[in-house]
Amino acid sequence: MDLVQLQRQLVDYRTSLYHEGFLDEQFTQLQSLQDENNPDFVVEVVSLFFEDSERLLNELSKALEQQVIDFKRMDAQVHQLKGSSSSIGAHRVQKLCIVFRNYCEAQNVEGCLKCLQQVKHEYGIIKTKLESMFQLEQQILNAGGSIPV
Amino acid sequence: MELMKSENIVQDRQPQPQEEEEIMQQEEEEEQRFHVLAVDDSVIDRKLLEKLLKASSYQVTCVESGEKALEYLGLLHHSSPASSSSSQHHHQGHKVNLIMTDFSMPGTSGYDLLKRIKGSSWKDVPVVVMSSENVPSRISMCLEGGAEEFMLKPLQLSDLHKIQAHLLKSLPHS
Numbered sequence: 001m002d003l004v005q006l007q008r009q010l011v012d013y014r015t016s017l018y019h020e021g022f023l024d025e026q027f028t029q030l031q032s033l034q035d036e037n038n039p040d041f042v043v044e045v046v047s048l049f050f051e052d053s054e055r056l057l058n059e060l061s062k063a064l065e066q067q068v069i070d071f072k073r074m075d076a077q078v079h080q081l082k083g084s085s086s087s088i089g090a091h092r093v094q095k096l097c098i099v100f101r102n103y104c105e106a107q108n109v110e111g112c113l114k115c116l117q118q119v120k121h122e123y124g125i126i127k128t129k130l131e132s133m134f135q136l137e138q139q140i141l142n143a144g145g146s147i148p149v
Numbered sequence: 150m151e152l153m154k155s156e157n158i159v160q161d162r163q164p165q166p167q168e169e170e171e172i173m174q175q176e177e178e179e180e181q182r183f184h185v186l187a188v189d190d191s192v193i194d195r196k197l198l199e200k201l202l203k204a205s206s207y208q209v210t211c212v213e214s215g216e217k218a219l220e221y222l223g224l225l226h227h228s229s230p231a232s233s234s235s236s237q238h239h240h241q242g243h244k245v246n247l248i249m250t251d252f253s254m255p256g257t258s259g260y261d262l263l264k265r266i267k268g269s270s271w272k273d274v275p276v277v278v279m280s281s282e283n284v285p286s287r288i289s290m291c292l293e294g295g296a297e298e299f300m301l302k303p304l305q306l307s308d309l310h311k312i313q314a315h316l317l318k319s320l321p322h323s
Binding site: 026033038086 | 193253
C-alpha cells in the first residue's frame with residue numbers, strides 16, 4: 001500500500017473511532033499536546049493507561065472473588081479507572097465505569113460482576129483499536145510520510 | 150519516592166568557568182519562570198498536567214500524594230515550620246508560585262492539603278483544586294477553604310488561562 005493510501009486509511013480509521021463512540025474529544029486534546037519535542041507523547045500516555053487499567057481490572061477481579069467483598073475499595077478503584085479513561089478520551093470505558101460505581105454503591109454483587117465483564121470487554125476493544133492505529137501511524141512514518149492531523 | 154522535576158541540573162564534577170556562567174544563566178531563567186507544584190495520585194493525570202503546564206512554559210514539579218506535597222513544602226512534621234523569612238515561598242532554592250492538587254486522593258486529600266497550606270507560611274501561594282466530579286457542595290467547600298479556583302478534569306489547554314491570571318496576581322507589587 002502506498003503512502004497516500006496509508007494516510008487515508010489512518011484518517012478513516014480515526015474518524016470511525018470517534019463516530020462509534022470509542023474515543024471522545026479528550027483524545028484530540030492529547031494529540032494537540034504532542035509536538036516535535038515530545039513526538040511520542042500520545043503513545044506514552046496511552047501506554048500508561050494500558051498498564052494502569054490492567055492493574056485495576058486485575059484488582060477488581062480479585063476483589064469480587066473474596067468471601068467478604070470490599071465495595072468501598074472497589075468503588076475507589078473504579079473511580080480511578082473512570083478518571084484515567086476520561087483523561088485519555090476512552091469514552092465507552094468511562095461510561096461503563098459510571099454504571100459500575102452505581103452497583104458498588106448499591107453493594108450489588110451480580111451487577112458488579114456483570115459490569116466488570118463489560119468493562120474488560122470494552123477495554124480490550126479500545127486497546128486493540130488504539131494499537132492498530134499506532135501501528136498505522138508507524139507504517140506511515142517508516143514510509144517517510146507525516147501523520148495527517 | 151516519585152518526584153518528577155522538569156528541569157534538573159546535575160553536576161558531578163567541577164564546572165569550568167564558562168560552564169558556570171551558562172549554568173547561572175539557566176538558573177536565572179528558571180527563577181524567572183513560574184513554578185507549579187502539581188499533586189495527583191494518578192500517573193496519567195500527572196503526565197498530562199505536566200505536559201499542559203510545560204506547554205505554557207511553566208516549570209513543573211509533580212508529586213503523587215498530599216503527603217509528598219507537604220514534605221516538599223516542609224510542612225510534614227511541623228504544624229508551623231521554622232522557616233526563615235527569606236525562604237518563605239522557597240524550597241531548595243526554588244520558589245513555588247502555584248499549587249494544583251487533585252481533590253480525591255488516598256490519605257491526605259486535596260482538601261486536607263489545601264487547609265494545611267492555608268494555615269502555613271505558604272498561605273499566600275494560590276491553590277487550585279481539580280476534580281473529575283462536578284459536585285457543587287465540594288466546589289463551595291474548597292473555595293471557602295481558600296482555594297483560588299476549582300477546575301474540572303480532564304483539564305485542557307484552554308483552561309490554563311485561568312491559571313495564568315492567578316499567577317500574575319501573585320506577583321509582588323512594587
